[in-house]
Amino acid sequence: MAQTITPVLLAGGSGTRLWPLSRRRFPKQFARLSGEETMFQAAIRRGTGAAFGPPVVLTAAPFRFVAAEQLAAMGADPEAILLEPEPRSTAPAILAAAMRAAPDDLLLVMPADHLVADADAFRADVAAAAAAARDGAIVLFGAPPDRPETGYGYIRATGPIATPAPAPLPVEGFVEKPDAATAGRLVAQGALWNAGIFLFRAGAFLRAVREAAPALMPPVAAALRGARADLGFLRLDPDAWSGVPDVSVDRAVMERTPALRVQPLRSAWADLGDWSALARQVGGGATPTQGAATAIDCEGGLLRTEGAGPRLVGLGLRDVVAVAMPDAVLVMDAARGQDVGAAVAALRDAGVPEADAFGREHRPWGWFDRLAEGEGFGVKRITVRPGGRLSLQSHRHRAEHWIVVSGSLRVTLEGAVRDAGPDASIYVPRGARHRLENAGPTVAVLIEVQTGPYLAEDDIVRYEDVYRRPEAGD
Template structure:
């Protein structure tokens, strides 16, 4: 039986689904459709069928998300395999090559199933069957396989795959003729009518040795720096950190441009069982089971006499009411609200660019700040004070630290905190408080088996997150 190693690409900033998806916490970590995140859905899908489970997933991500990835996978009972940390984003070609070189050290004949972490593929059995079709093309011909989505409309937001002939109903792989860039509407209509064009899903399947050979032939300049980055990688708290100096010499290029558009041994598995890259709020509306009037709502929403709308409230304390509106997207966050015409769904990233230009922190940062030990959110911010809610996971601990410009009051409201202030350690239970003077070395930990929540009141002349001097940190943050 062929060993299938899922490779999950988990980078990106996700500006098209602002304000819910932001650079600090992009769409793959957000429960856009249902209760689980897109990353969790992807990992669950890549467990494989019951009769042929796949290997543990290899995940490529960046420094900012290295703790979020295993936390989310553990949340659905998946023990991740290797987590490779890219020093900086270099697009999909270097990421895929790094994964292939890493896997080649133990099994060069393994088959890699490469998938973005932020797609929706609802029919898992159909997807597994499509993968099985692709494996046959690899075993019989040594092909590089991609998956093409049968289009149900003329879409200008996707690239296309031109097949050498129309696919049949069996899902048998078809040789690829060429890649086609995102078309205009008239061209998209013509391609859909012709029947030999499929959407490019960005999902790939190939043997490790075959994709390395393809890089050697078509993108040889990537081989040396990526190999050096993998060979000089360091293990850090269970993560595999690719060598930064070698990685800095790697070209920023997609796997399509680097290899796929040049290779001649490509096959396409046709797939018609449902797929979305969730690339806009209009796509979210389609996936959110809208009613007969096209009304899709999430959270505390009341929609009256509306048509073709997506209305979301992302806070249980915030009621959103929409009356008599049509073709509208409205997404309400505690710190930002998006209201847009449905036909502007692909242009949301322009709003993010405008916010960045004016220096608005909402462009890239969420009000909830996720950390390795849990998360915190600012509830009230004044000139010389700030109130936060802090959630610490069971067994987790903040760094041993001090501040130059602020003192802090901690009030435990759930669970029990183990608090270090100077040389003194104490347990602070629910409804108890403690004071940390300015400049005092301190730490909080959660020694329990349930989350610990406290309210922190900061007072001082400067309250920024960069006013932290770390002395010890179990998460090895600088």
């Protein structure tokens, strides 16, 4: 049996250009852009099958529970989830994965927020590149362009491009985000879009880094040596990581290594980095809609609303993108996708909480959704996974009223333990020590009504926590 390939998922980004769907505290790779799965789940699924071993996931600490939750939901069992203590570009994350692997391991590095339309064709292209990778090539995958896009990087290959390509080709050079004229020329010359997906032997990549960017090696090695296992996550050492240069793998390694080859992709590929790209991707002449959205006499653009979001109606629009969430709505000219990040930064500077936060918060035991807030009260829906166990806690300023909707919960209240099923209600007075736990076989849902003068997440005293969380809002 041939050697299996280890998928390495880069899922640490926290872009806001797809706001309000993607936010700092819930970035786009964990959102459903289309279809049933999130982009992260689709990327995981892309690297499954007989040819692949369990994946390695790189992400940031604030996203660890949502990543674990989404892996669990699809039945995926990762080899490891590495947590980057601070955001860095791609080179350090890939290097950390390569250092943890055995030198002969084949690694398939994939961003978790790209669209690859045909997963079977993708796996066939990976298989076609595997022999060269085993022989020491660093294989970059490139997508044949269908337009002179100025937002992508381009790779020029030596020789004519054929798809399917039986093996990767030598690389002549990179052009990063060209102007329109240059992009047109590159497309005419048969250049490929740089898909940011790589296949290599771990040892080959390490050799390339040692030659092209040796300064990266010591701090990343130190961050791995100082890494700490934490409930199934592997936290890289924060002190060492703070000294790691913030550099992309293209700039640090790929543009400099003679080992680079490029494998053309058969599947359509896109970096759905902003709403303009997404509208172009899904659009035709009419205005595409997603969720409870209705387009009347509209052209171009995109109308979408999330499951719990408001009904959205567009009337007589030309090239307008509207995205509605329960707490925030973006309406914009379809050509302005690149400016959303700056707009969100302006909101953040103005103190608008919706700039970063999100109605749903993931926790190790499950998640909660903020349903409503008003003077003196707040309402949450709390979902606890089987086996999930909230910390033993109390609140100084609020009382809590729990109403079980489905499933069964074990409630600890001032030392007394009882089981509560659907329709049960439990009153937790201000200051009372309490804990919720799902001892049943199915997910449990309850409505929590908080009452009191101060209802923020930081009003919590934790006495005991199986997930050993340091911070209140974690």
